[in-house]
Amino acid sequence: MNFTKISLAFCILLFTVPTLDAQTKKLKRPTNRVGVTSVDNFVQESFDLYDKVYKYDGYAASGKSLEDEDLDVLEEALEEMTALSDSAPDIINDLDGVGVLKQGKATLQMNRAKKALSYSIKTAKELLLGQREREPENEDDSTKSNEESDNETTSNSDNDDEEEIEEAPSNVSDGLEVYSKYDFVPGDKLLFFDDFSNDFIGDLPSKWNTNGSGNIVKFNKVEGNWFELKAGYRLYAIPDLSQLPEDYTIEFDILTSGLSNQTSSGARLHVILSDSNTFTNGRTNHVSVSIPFGQYAPFDIDTYNYFNGKGGMINAGLSADIRDEVQNQPHIAISVTKQRYRLWVNEVKYVDIPRFIEELNVLNYLKFHVYGLKDGEERVFIKNIKVAEGGVDLRRKLMSEGKISTNGILFDSGSANIQPQSLGIVRQISQVLMQDSSIKLNIVGHTDSDGSDDSNLKLSKDRAEAVKTALVNIYNISADRLTTDGKGETEPVADNGTADGKAQNRRVEFVKI
Numbered sequence: 454m455n456f457t458k459i460s461l462a463f464c465i466l467l468f469t470v471p472t473l474d475a476q477t478k479k480l481k482r483p484t485n486r487v488g489v490t491s492v493d494n495f496v497q498e499s500f501d502l503y504d505k506v507y508k509y510d511g512y513a514a515s516g517k518s519l520e521d522e523d524l525d526v527l528e529e530a531l532e533e534m535t536a537l538s539d540s541a542p543d544i545i546n547d548l549d550g551v552g553v554l555k556q557g558k559a560t561l562q563m564n565r566a567k568k569a570l571s572y573s574i575k576t577a578k579e580l581l582l583g584q585r586e587r588e589p590e591n592e593d594d595s596t597k598s599n600e601e602s603d604n605e606t607t608s609n610s611d612n613d614d615e616e617e618i619e620e621a622p623s624n625v626s627d628g629l630e631v632y633s634k635y636d637f638v639p640g641d642k643l644l645f646f647d648d649f650s651n652d653f654i655g656d657l658p659s660k661w662n663t664n665g666s667g668n669i670v671k672f673n674k675v676e677g678n679w680f681e682l683k684a685g686y687r688l689y690a691i692p693d694l695s696q697l698p699e700d701y702t703i704e705f706d707i708l709t710s711g712l713s714n715q716t717s718s719g720a721r722l723h724v725i726l727s728d729s730n731t732f733t734n735g736r737t738n739h740v741s742v743s744i745p746f747g748q749y750a751p752f753d754i755d756t757y758n759y760f761n762g763k764g765g766m767i768n769a770g771l772s773a774d775i776r777d778e779v780q781n782q783p784h785i786a787i788s789v790t791k792q793r794y795r796l797w798v799n800e801v802k803y804v805d806i807p808r809f810i811e812e813l814n815v816l817n818y819l820k821f822h823v824y825g826l827k828d829g830e831e832r833v834f835i836k837n838i839k840v841a842e843g844g845v846d847l848r849r850k851l852m853s854e855g856k857i858s859t860n861g862i863l864f865d866s867g868s869a870n871i872q873p874q875s876l877g878i879v880r881q882i883s884q885v886l887m888q889d890s891s892i893k894l895n896i897v898g899h900t901d902s903d904g905s906d907d908s909n910l911k912l913s914k915d916r917a918e919a920v921k922t923a924l925v926n927i928y929n930i931s932a933d934r935l936t937t938d939g940k941g942e943t944e945p946v947a948d949n950g951t952a953d954g955k956a957q958n959r960r961v962e963f964v965k966i
Contacts, residue, residue: 742755900958
């Protein structure tokens with residue numbers, strides 16, 4: 454028997470070693486390639502899948518429950534691992550005729566990959582069946598991977614008009630408590646709203662203009678339609694909006710895909726207020742604030758103003774580390790109060806510049822500009838763009854008029870779950886109640902016309918009750934000072950046939966009693 458056959462026999466013997474019954478330390482990924490394509494691919498794919506399963510096994514060790522999307526990832530990984538394991542005998546045949554030293558190196562690496570696959574297949578099955586138990590341990594896993602499928606995007610090849618994109622990570626909000634001091638208050642007179650619900654998948658949104666491309670996409674697990682902003686030099690997306698007042702607010706949601714440690718520091722979303730609706734920053738006046746998407750380090754939120762044809766006094770980078778936020782569907786809120794400009798990412802205020810708007814009544818247009826993304830890999834989407842006049846102190850209005858109505862308290866679609874970024878308004882209401890202990894309020898919910906009359910009536914009552922619960926549980930307001938009611942869709946203030954009208958009709962009223 455020649456040496457090659459002996460080596461091949463030894464290789465086969467190694468593949469018959471018992472599989473790992475327990476994982477005590479993370480297996481090391483081989484750092485050098487063998488030089489045999491089938492072997493190198495086998496090792497790389499085995500450890501890519503191993504890293505994915507090991508992450509979820511770590512969740513089990515820490516007591517963290519797996520979400521539905523996690524189980525979907527594990528099911529797909531299990532199919533890939535099973536097929537990959539079945540291919541091992543064929544790969545062994547590729548070593549015939551290879552040098553002795555290379556055979557030995559290949560054998561060792563494939564054996565290590567086989568151990569990784571054995572662990573991964575066994576663990577994935579146990580996790581899917583809910584039978585995985587493992588003691589917490591110190592794991593040799595110092596790198597935070599962004600290569601898992603949490604941010605992968607896939608196209609629906611059966612329908613060119615609809616694109617399916619994996620669900621964003623589930624830790625979008627850790628609950629309402631963290632927002633308890635959030636002080637953003639949206640305007641109360643709607644100027645522009647677009648959730649793209651009336652647009653067709655694959656089209657440009659009807660209420661926008663652009664000199665580039667972009668289209669409406671629908672996520673397979675994330676709710677609603679989203680507008681993909683294409684990145685490029687001097688590419689702008691401009692909503693049909695003009696004549697911005699001196700006091701107003703801007704809100705929108707962001708979803709990203711494909712961001713990683715390789716994402717450029719120049720990858721940014723620029724939100725621009727301009728003196729023109731042309732595809733430039735502006736003619737002679739504009740201000741810009743850019744939201745960074747880079748992941749390998751924290752990057753500043755950049756601010757810049759430009760008035761009367763020359764750079765203004767503001768050209769600064771404000772310290773921020775929003776790497777996790779931009780990967781978890783952040784809510785962006787902007788408040789312009791005459792010259793003052795403020796910006797929040799979720800519950801945190803990062804920008805507050807008292808004299809950012811150097812000249813009033815010249816910035817009448819809103820523009821979005823994305824730059825620095827890798828084409829086809831890194832993607833940015835926006836949704837729920839809302840511009841409203843006001844943003845005034847609702848406390849004074851409630852005290853002076855005895856009643857306020859706001860569409861700034863937002864709920865999850867079809868439910869009474871308060872979206873946490875709405876707590877700025879609830880906080881102001883709590884301050885009124887704290888200031889004057891004699892005040893009692895009736896909270897009245899209203900819905901749009903989507904759904905049946907009965908379901909909308911119940912939903913409006915539930916939403917009013919949810920606001921009361923927030924006042925009681927978060928701000929310690931006595932429950933006996935609050936009553937609730939719901940009117941369903943019976944008292945509209947705008948046309949339910951439009952997205953703008955529906956947004957106005959979804960509102961909450963506070964009435965002194």
